[in-house]
Amino acid sequence: MLRLHNLIMENFGPFKNEQTIVFPKENGVVIVYGENMRGKTSLLNAIRYAFFGKILSRGANQISLHQIGNWESAKEGTYGFKVVLSFEYDTHKYELTRTCYPRKNVDIPKEDQDYLQECFLRRDGMVFGPDQRDAELAHIMPEQVSRFFLFDGELLQEYEELLRDESEMGRKITEAIERILGVPILTNARIDIREQHQGAQKRESKAAQKNQKTQELGNHLGDLMEQRVYHETETKRLKKDIGDLKDKKTSLESKLRKTERIRTLFDERNKLDKEIIDIDTRFIEKKEKLKEIMSGIWRSMLKNKIQAVRENLQKQIYEMQTNATRKAISIEMLKNINQAISENQCPICLQKLEEKTKKDLAAKLIDMHSSNYEKDDSDKLSRMQQIMIALKDFETPDKTELLNEINDNIEEFVVEKASKQDRIMEINDQTKDFNHNESEIRMQYNEHEKTIKEITIVEQGIRAQEGKLKEINDNIQGLEKKLDLEGGANLGNERCRRELYGKLYDLFNESVSIYRERLRARVEKDATNLFLKLTNEPDYIGLKINENYGLTIFHKDGTNIPVRSAGAEHMIALSLMGALQKNAPLQGPIIMDSPFGRLDEAHTTKVVRSLPSMADQVMLLVFESELRPQTARNELLGKLRAEYKMVRLSARQTTLEKCKVVN
Amino acid sequence: MNNDKKTIGLTPSNREVMNQIMQKNLFKDQIDAAKFAMSLAINSGIGDGPAEGADTTWNIGSFDPNGELRTLIPLLFPNIDTPYRLIEYLINAGLKIIGTQLANNKDIVFQDIVRKGLQPN
Numbered sequence: 001m002l003r004l005h006n007l008i009m010e011n012f013g014p015f016k017n018e019q020t021i022v023f024p025k026e027n028g029v030v031i032v033y034g035e036n037m038r039g040k041t042s043l044l045n046a047i048r049y050a051f052f053g054k055i056l057s058r059g060a061n062q063i064s065l066h067q068i069g070n071w072e073s074a075k076e077g078t079y080g081f082k083v084v085l086s087f088e089y090d091t092h093k094y095e096l097t098r099t100c101y102p103r104k105n106v107d108i109p110k111e112d113q114d115y116l117q118e119c120f121l122r123r124d125g126m127v128f129g130p131d132q133r134d135a136e137l138a139h140i141m142p143e144q145v146s147r148f149f150l151f152d153g154e155l156l157q158e159y160e161e162l163l164r165d166e167s168e169m170g171r172k173i174t175e176a177i178e179r180i181l182g183v184p185i186l187t188n189a190r191i192d193i194r195e196q197h198q199g200a201q202k203r204e205s206k207a208a209q210k211n212q213k214t215q216e217l218g219n220h221l222g223d224l225m226e227q228r229v230y231h232e233t234e235t236k237r238l239k240k241d242i243g244d245l246k247d248k249k250t251s252l253e254s255k256l257r258k259t260e261r262i263r264t265l266f267d268e269r270n271k272l273d274k275e276i277i278d279i280d281t282r283f284i285e286k287k288e289k290l291k292e293i294m295s296g297i298w299r300s301m302l303k304n305k306i307q308a309v310r311e312n313l314q315k316q317i318y319e320m321q322t323n324a325t326r327k328a329i330s331i332e333m334l335k336n337i338n339q340a341i342s343e344n345q346c347p348i349c350l351q352k353l354e355e356k357t358k359k360d361l362a363a364k365l366i367d368m369h370s371s372n373y374e375k376d377d378s379d380k381l382s383r384m385q386q387i388m389i390a391l392k393d394f395e396t397p398d399k400t401e402l403l404n405e406i407n408d409n410i411e412e413f414v415v416e417k418a419s420k421q422d423r424i425m426e427i428n429d430q431t432k433d434f435n436h437n438e439s440e441i442r443m444q445y446n447e448h449e450k451t452i453k454e455i456t457i458v459e460q461g462i463r464a465q466e467g468k469l470k471e472i473n474d475n476i477q478g479l480e481k482k483l484d485l486e487g488g489a490n491l492g493n494e495r496c497r498r499e500l501y502g503k504l505y506d507l508f509n510e511s512v513s514i515y516r517e518r519l520r521a522r523v524e525k526d527a528t529n530l531f532l533k534l535t536n537e538p539d540y541i542g543l544k545i546n547e548n549y550g551l552t553i554f555h556k557d558g559t560n561i562p563v564r565s566a567g568a569e570h571m572i573a574l575s576l577m578g579a580l581q582k583n584a585p586l587q588g589p590i591i592m593d594s595p596f597g598r599l600d601e602a603h604t605t606k607v608v609r610s611l612p613s614m615a616d617q618v619m620l621l622v623f624e625s626e627l628r629p630q631t632a633r634n635e636l637l638g639k640l641r642a643e644y645k646m647v648r649l650s651a652r653q654t655t656l657e658k659c660k661v662v663n
Numbered sequence: 664m665n666n667d668k669k670t671i672g673l674t675p676s677n678r679e680v681m682n683q684i685m686q687k688n689l690f691k692d693q694i695d696a697a698k699f700a701m702s703l704a705i706n707s708g709i710g711d712g713p714a715e716g717a718d719t720t721w722n723i724g725s726f727d728p729n730g731e732l733r734t735l736i737p738l739l740f741p742n743i744d745t746p747y748r749l750i751e752y753l754i755n756a757g758l759k760i761i762g763t764q765l766a767n768n769k770d771i772v773f774q775d776i777v778r779k780g781l782q783p784n
Contacts, residue, residue, distance in 0.1 A: 287688060290689060291688075291689065291690060291691045291695075292691075294689050294690050294691075294695055294699065294777070295690070295691055295695045297695075297699055297702075297777065298695075298698035298699050298701060298702035299702075301699070301702035301703065301705075301706055302702050302705060302706070302735075302739070304706075305705060305706070305739055306735070306738075306739070309738050309739060387738060390734050390735075390738070391735075391738060393731070394731070394735055403777065407777075
């Protein structure tokens, strides 16, 4: 059981000079209140730095050491920082000191390389050597399980990944859970026994090679075992490769997540650039079309004028044609009258003319001769008709509609292009600090795709190797059976040893499965108990655990709740934490940074009430609107062992003040 | 028609207007723009007159290669026997109209002038 005594921070983050937090000896909760930017995450990091020499940002990425030293101290010429953590483990008292200071020849450090780090671990006053120190620390607080002791409330949603089988983050969390629950004790023992079993198999094959009767079988077995060693080595190598590749993929995904918004903006900008080129092309096409129309537009503009001239001409031509008809009729009439007078008979009805009629006709003849029928307009008419034909040549299809349409298109293009250019300017503004990183971001994206492909290939390789290994093991088993029949008494001892290790391996193999099952059942039960204390929803009757220790809410109607809120996610994660603490061989303090950000007041109250049952020592780093001090005091009563307040002295300096706990 | 012009020209001020028009990138060449200006002037009811100060810009052979304007103008203006002289006058008058509109509003959408020119009068 790990138990913290006190933490001294010197020039660490906003904590200038030396500042101390004392963890009370009694079991219970310590609460440190601090508003945003006062140093809550720095305090959590101070403990993390003491144990692991690492400082993480809220996104779980490592922060540069150079950025951690107190800025005001640095301004005054003091660089670097120091953390001293005193704790107790298995009745021994430890003091862990980690210091970061500038190298001798560096007056003003500018980057991490300008610093040196030192770490000392004392146990009951005795200082460990570096290797011993690292081994001891790895035993007391393995880094792989630190997430269950030192955690950031904002990262609690990561536990949802346990519900996704293919998730790399989920796989890592499952490994960490099994580690804290002690599963590696059994799995490592299983590996040891397997090695012993293989060693016994080898010895048996060698013994068989020495006997003439079994020599051939022994040689064959020896070959197969050599092949097995080769394929196992290969499988191990590939599994290491895939582990590295998956780590690389996770790291790239984390980077890609951070730059996702920027990458999306870069993609959008490239798309807009292409669209603008397309608009420009269409714009030029329309402009050419427009010029073509504009080339003959003067005709269209004169259409009405020409139309008016044509109508006027048409009218004149009609009048002239009418006159010509009249003239033709008159000439015919003249001809008939002349004939009637000369022949004294009507040429049409052949009746004889009376004298009076003849006189009337002669008078009419004089009238007709005196009118203008004789005037010849045929030349003028012909000229006019030619003009009509000439004007017809100026008739042009009305291109007004087409022109309007093209103009509208061009205007639309202009507006569309301007809108896209505006958006590009916005994007440029939003990405101005990242532009030099565009190629790097794209490279990361390509690298991610490449890594996924490599993972697929290596996975295929592992499957092939495992298939080969199964085949070899089956062959070995077959040969061993033959050897059992033919080997006789001289192989008896080796056979017994081999069979014993084989059975032991089977036993441990089964034990691992049974232990895992039992652990899962226990974690499910304890997480359910805690969850039911935390939730306000009476219809939820428990949590169900999956193979990866992922927890699903179980409704009283017998169904699972497939989608859950961020608040529910936090409660489930906290329930899992509590259950793991209860079932882990390794127990220690829980230090939570802003764990209530997603919870309403009622749930916060319930979580606070349950804290003392989650671990003997709990330290909360919260801001007052996240957890009101009076609520904490009312809910925790005597279990609230200490309260600290982070007080601002300046933007770069915070001091820790211990408050008097009044329940 | 013996007294008619053999060349057509623009006045210095209209040459500047022509440059402005060409910057709008609407016409393939200045001849198209000049014919547009001529039509605009005809539609605006401009009659006959002298284009004073016009220099030589185009030979009528290149301006009216098919002689269609020589045919059309006397039809529209029956009393005219020097069509190219009138055409020069009308072009300059049309450019003056456009120049005035451009001077009043530099950002005027030229298409509006075109649309106006196409409206029935």
